[in-house]
Each structure stands twice: as structure tokens, then as C-alpha cells.
Amino acid sequence: xxxxxxxxxxxxxxxxxVQINCTYQTSGFNGxxxxxxxxxxxxxxxxxxxxxxxxxxxxxxSFLSRSKGYSYLLLKELQMKDSAxxxxxxxxxxxxxxxxxxxxELSVKP
Amino acid sequence: xxxxxxxxxxLITVTGKKLTVTCSQNMNHEYMSWYxxxxxxxxxxxxxSMNVEVxxxxxxxxxxxxxxxxxxxxxxxxxxxxxxxTSLYFCASSDSGGxxxxxxGSGTRLTVV
Numbered sequence: 208x209x210x211x212x213x214x215x216x217x218x219x220x221x222x223x224x225v226q227i228n229c230t231y232q233t234s235g236f237n238g239x240x241x242x243x244x245x246x247x248x249x250x251x252x253x254x255x256x257x258x259x260x261x262x263x264x265x266x267x268x269s270f271l272s273r274s275k276g277y278s279y280l281l282l283k284e285l286q287m288k289d290s291a292x293x294x295x296x297x298x299x300x301x302x303x304x305x306x307x308x309x310x311x312e313l314s315v316k317p
Numbered sequence: 318x319x320x321x322x323x324x325x326x327x328l329i330t331v332t333g334k335k336l337t338v339t340c341s342q343n344m345n346h347e348y349m350s351w352y353x354x355x356x357x358x359x360x361x362x363x364x365x366s367m368n369v370e371v372x373x374x375x376x377x378x379x380x381x382x383x384x385x386x387x388x389x390x391x392x393x394x395x396x397x398x399x400x401x402x403t404s405l406y407f408c409a410s411s412d413s414g415g416x417x418x419x420x421x422g423s424g425t426r427l428t429v430v
Binding site: 216240242247248249250251252255264294296303305306307308309 | 348349350352354357358359360361362363365366373375401405411418419420421422423424
């Protein structure tokens with residue numbers, strides 16, 4: 208089966224760096240997604256990792272270690288608008304079944 | 318504009334009254350999916366579809382039906398809604414099962430009384 212774990216909440220200061228961790232257990236690996244979701248809005252795609260290592264995209268980076276079943280999302284130069292829920296997700300198969308973790312609620316304080 | 322459109326955005330209904338939430342995408346995506354989101358439980362997949370006339374159950378399919386008669390549309394049907402189906406629902410589409418992930422609609426907030 209699939210299991211995804213993320214911290215429930217995190218708090219960070221504007222301008223700082225924060226790392227949101229995700230651990231997963233899957234019966235087969237087809238990549239890992241990170242989504243951002245502001246309250247009451249739709250999730251929006253942030254990143255997709257299928258190979259080990261760090262992928263950087265502006266202020267956001269995502270890291271994957273397949274051997275450890277571990278990923279993190281790194282947010283730099285935090286802004287107030289980064290306050291949101293960050294969702295880790297893994298595909299169960301190639302057929303469209305995508306399973307989400309419960310999400311990490313990030314609060315950015317001035 | 319490429320998008321996934323859900324209707325309605327808000328719906329209050331009574332127990333047992335059949336309803337349909339519509340979903341349409343204009344990106345010619347093969348994959349479509351329905352999720353519900355509840356506090357403390359996160360996003361849970363209800364049903365997904367890999368192409369026209371091909372659907373499969375997600376993690377919480379009980380009480381729901383779907384159909385995929387056309388590539389662009391993927392309606393969610395609640396034949397006899399119950400209060401435990403009060404939730405925020407999202408439709409999503411993708412042009413592949415992985416790699417690009419899903420693009421989500423704006424959501425439908427359903428209340429069943």
C-alpha cells in the first residue's frame with residue numbers, strides 16, 4: 208500500500224528558509240509531487256521529482272532520496288503569501304491514481 | 318485559457334436528493350479525477366478515469382458514481398447524498414498519469430443537510 212507522512216504544521220519568519228519534509232512508503236515508485244494550496248482554493252502544482260537529488264525552481268526547491276523514501280520542499284526568502292498548505296503526493300500507478308499526504312500548514316510571520 | 322471547470326461552486330441539498338457535480342476540461346487531457354477534502358483527512362481520491370469509458374475506484378468511492386462518455390467531461394453523481402458527504406470536492410485532469418500531475422478545478426463546496 209501507500210503511506211505518506213508530513214508534519215501537520217510549521218511556522219517560519221518572513222525572509223527565512225523553511226524545509227518541509229515528507230516520508231513515503233510505496234509498493235512501486237513513479238515519482239513524487241509537491242503542491243501548494245491556499246485556504247479554500249485549489250491545489251497548484253509546484254514540483255515533480257522522479258530521480259534522486261535537488262531540483263531548484265526559483266525560491267522553491269525539492270529534494271528526493273528514493274532509497275530513504277524521503278523528500279523535502281525548501282522555501283527560501285519566505286514571503287507572507289507563502290502561508291499555505293503544502294501537499295506531498297505519490298502516484299500509485301501510471302493510470303492516474305495519485306495519493307496525497309495530509310499536508311503541512313505553513314504560517315509565515317512578520 | 319487552459320482550465321478545469323466545476324459547477325456549481327457551492328451547493329446545499331437535502332439528504333437523499335440526487336445531485337450531479339459537473340466537471341469539464343479544455344486541455345484534451347486523458348486522465349481525470351475526483352477528490353474530496355475534509356479537515357484532518359486531506360485530499361482523498363474518489364474515482365479516476367484514464368480515458369473515455371475507462372474509470373476506476375479511488376480510496377473512497379462508496380456513495381458516488383462517475384461516467385466518462387466524452388473526453389472533456391467527468392461528472393460526479395451522488396445518487397442519494399448523506400450528511401457524511403458534506404465536503405469540498407475537486408475535479409482534476411492530467412495529460413499523463415505521472416510527470417505533469419493534475420490540474421485542479423476551483424472546487425465545489427457541498428453541504429448535505
